[in-house]
Amino acid sequence: AKQQGKAGFVRYAEGMGEPVLAHMQLGGELRRALDNDEFRVVYQPIMRLGDNRLVGVEALVRWHHPARGVVGPAEFIPAAERTGLIVPLGRFVLRETCRQAAAWLAEFGPDALREAGLNVSARQLHDPDFVAEVAGALADSGLPCERLVLEVTESAVLRGQQVSRALYELDRMGIRLALDDFGTGESSLSLLRAFPAAIVKLDKSFVDGIEIDDGHPGAADARQAVARAVIQLAHALKLDTVAEGIESPEQVATLRELGYTLGQGYHLAQPMTADGVSRLLARQAAA
Ligand code: C2E
Ligand code: CA
Numbered sequence: 234a235k236q237q238g239k240a241g242f243v244r245y246a247e248g249m250g251e252p253v254l255a256h257m258q259l260g261g262e263l264r265r266a267l268d269n270d271e272f273r274v275v276y277q278p279i280m281r282l283g284d285n286r287l288v289g290v291e292a293l294v295r296w297h298h299p300a301r302g303v304v305g306p307a308e309f310i311p312a313a314e315r316t317g318l319i320v321p322l323g324r325f326v327l328r329e330t331c332r333q334a335a336a337w338l339a340e341f342g343p344d345a346l347r348e349a350g351l352n353v354s355a356r357q358l359h360d361p362d363f364v365a366e367v368a369g370a371l372a373d374s375g376l377p378c379e380r381l382v383l384e385v386t387e388s389a390v391l392r393g394q395q396v397s398r399a400l401y402e403l404d405r406m407g408i409r410l411a412l413d414d415f416g417t418g419e420s421s422l423s424l425l426r427a428f429p430a431a432i433v434k435l436d437k438s439f440v441d442g443i444e445i446d447d448g449h450p451g452a453a454d455a456r457q458a459v460a461r462a463v464i465q466l467a468h469a470l471k472l473d474t475v476a477e478g479i480e481s482p483e484q485v486a487t488l489r490e491l492g493y494t495l496g497q498g499y500h501l502a503q504p505m506t507a508d509g510v511s512r513l514l515a516r517q518a519a520a
């Protein structure tokens with residue numbers, strides 16, 4: 234298990250048997266890593282469930298630590314948020330994703346990739362320069378604003394006026410906002426009224442086990458009921474939906490029956506390097 238120590242030390246890395254990150258001053262390490270260009274962006278395809286074609290990607294950050302190898306975001310995003318380093322780190326992910334998405338569009342044409350998304354934390358939305366930074370990244374890369382998706386979680390959105398203003402401004406610029414991990418918060422439904430979302434991402438916790446049909450009422454029925462309610466709401470509000478964390482063909486079948494057309498998950502495609510996405514796009518262009 235992972236424990237956060239008093240001074241922001243991470244004592245045990247999740248899923249590892251030893252205290253890999255023990256007594257490491259993560260803040261200082263992250264600063265150094267940023268200066269050293271140790272962060273990389275991988276992209277997980279978002280696929281059309283009907284024909285398995287890539288329609289978009291989500292950018293996910295990785296830390297290529299010189300000694301520890303590849304470290305996942307769960308290990309350092311919380312510390313990056315606490316120390317404020319998420320602001321420069323997020324700027325890097327934003328600029329890199331815009332640049333890469335524009336390159337894909339230039340190479341494979343406007344129909345190859347509808348959009349590229351990235352995760353934005355509350356701390357970034359609070360930064361008064363954030364909106365200008367997004368505009369700058371779009372301008373410098375040449376990526377059209379409607380091709381960019383910013384994924385935010387409910388807890389980030391519910392952070393008051395400043396964040397709300399930023400979100401409305403981004404929406405006015407034509408950037409699409411996605412509500413991430415949808416359904417896990419406490420006021421997901423009322424949030425949709427208060428926030429200009431274009432996309433809802435059904436959280437993985439509702440997809441896990443959704444395919445199980447044993448003829449008895451149970452957890453799978455509850456998940457299906459939530460997934461059904463979310464898609465009805467999305468249709469009524471004219472939002473796109475993406476089902477997250479799809480790990481089996483049975484889940485694809487169930488989600489399609491419920492009306493989902495877009496999905497993301499290990500069964501469809503793993504997070505991959507930009508080159509991996511390029512190969513996928515090349516294969517799709519040839520097909
Ligand atoms: P998220 O935004 O919900 O991203 C989806 C996570 O689920 C990713 O984990 C992805 O690799 C994983 N995933 C995708 N398909 C499956 C599946 O079928 N099964 C399972 N078990 N997992 C799947 P990852 O890359 O470790 O990222 C974890 C979280 O870290 C993200 O959750 C997001 O909240 C955060 N994160 C990642 N990159 C960034 C970033 O650049 N900025 C910020 N602020 N947060 C980030
Ligand atoms: Ca996300």
Ligand code: CA
Nearest residue numbers: 413414434477
């Ligand atoms: Ca998510």
Ligand code: CA
Nearest residue numbers: 413414436437
């Ligand atoms: Ca999540």
